[in-house]
Amino acid sequence: MFNEKIEIVDFKKEAKRRERKEKFERKVNDAKNWAYNNKELIMFFGPTLIGVITASVKAVNKHVKLNKEKNLKDLYCYDRSLGHYWQLRRxxxxxxxxxxxxxxxNGERLADILDELKVLK
Structure with a gap:
């Protein structure tokens, strides 16, 4: 009697989920039909489009990598004596x-210097 599971279903959420799923399936079917009806266009523009997308992805990845390196250089300070990076506020x-x-x-530790400057995060 106490081990029975009661399932509560929110009908509004369930209906919205079904609507989204049906809408997604319709869009996929429309895309498939368009691709089937326009094979010549796809064969003509496909290789060019793939090249443009590849170049764009490479450029974005390079930009992200450079920003990460810049942030590492600007927002961290390496302490050679400890082999540790100190994260900076700015x-x-x-x-x-x-x-x-x-x-x-003069022989002071980097951690103490950064702490006195109040730049440690």
């Missing part, structure tokens, strides 16, 4: 880099 200014270099040459 990009350091040139004057802050000069101060860090001077203080590191």
């Amino acid at each position: 990009e350091l200014t040139n004057s802050e880099w000069v101060e860090i270099d001077k203080r590191k040459n």
